[in-house]
Amino acid sequence: MNIFENDEQGYLGWIRNHPHGFVVNCDNKLKRYFRLHSATCAYIQSKAGHFTDTAFIKACSDDRKELERWIKQHPTPKKRKPHSYCLPRAGPPIGRSTGRVSKKPRIDRSGRPEKAAPRKSRRPASMDKYKIAYNYVVGADQRTVLPAHHNYQVSLKRFLQGEERDLEFEKDFVDVTFTVGQKSYIGEIKVTTYLSVSEAFRTALGQLLEHAHLGPHRQPGMVMFLDQPVDSGRIELATKLGIAVVVQQRNSYVLLNPQVAPSLRRVFTSS
Numbered sequence: 001m002n003i004f005e006n007d008e009q010g011y012l013g014w015i016r017n018h019p020h021g022f023v024v025n026c027d028n029k030l031k032r033y034f035r036l037h038s039a040t041c042a043y044i045q046s047k048a049g050h051f052t053d054t055a056f057i058k059a060c061s062d063d064r065k066e067l068e069r070w071i072k073q074h075p076t077p078k079k080r081k082p083h084s085y086c087l088p089r090a091g092p093p094i095g096r097s098t099g100r101v102s103k104k105p106r107i108d109r110s111g112r113p114e115k116a117a118p119r120k121s122r123r124p125a126s127m128d129k130y131k132i133a134y135n136y137v138v139g140a141d142q143r144t145v146l147p148a149h150h151n152y153q154v155s156l157k158r159f160l161q162g163e164e165r166d167l168e169f170e171k172d173f174v175d176v177t178f179t180v181g182q183k184s185y186i187g188e189i190k191v192t193t194y195l196s197v198s199e200a201f202r203t204a205l206g207q208l209l210e211h212a213h214l215g216p217h218r219q220p221g222m223v224m225f226l227d228q229p230v231d232s233g234r235i236e237l238a239t240k241l242g243i244a245v246v247v248q249q250r251n252s253y254v255l256l257n258p259q260v261a262p263s264l265r266r267v268f269t270s271s
Ligand SMILES: [Zn+2]
Pocket: 036, 037, 038, 041, 042, 043, 044, 083, 085, 086, 087
């Protein structure tokens, strides 16, 4: 068993190299919280980071029983149940049911494992993750929500909540609806965990046009919320279609094409 505390690289390396392994997310005092996950679970490897350097640390092993015994050694933990998302009681856990994912690191000339080239968006490591990613892209299942998407939604909510804006999240198959002045807006959030920014743009664009036309709102304003800036050609296209593009940058939300909806300048930072 490996315990990773203040060791982000070590932890991320371990889960990358042990796709069939298990991880216990626990508080660093080992007193109150113990939650067993599959090493492929999205909840313990989101983009947000800080897996081992806050009040939480990670215990990792290929042997699930070993971790379960270890959890039991600690008195009165509040949460001992395995994470139901990745380790449901019935059936094989998510990310472990189909095929074998070859995750042996390639060895470079010096005998060290080769480092993977940095990529902007991660590709899913298994069929089940592909399914999750696919559902996310096409919006097939509103409950298929990635941790990064959830985080985006939470901070956007906090940001928009300040004033009376009839704010609603995940209603009528739209990520967010709000009003500015007399105008109501529908918003699609797309994070680039599994998507390139152009794919995120494309799917948000399609979903917004469809919802605006078929949804219950009467000629709503359309806003796509991205986590990365998009190129000028695409901004031009969005502008032509009347879609505002907002990018989250640290704690602010930047409106890339304010000419689409000048009233949105009151809400978002203009670029
Ligand atoms: Zn999990």
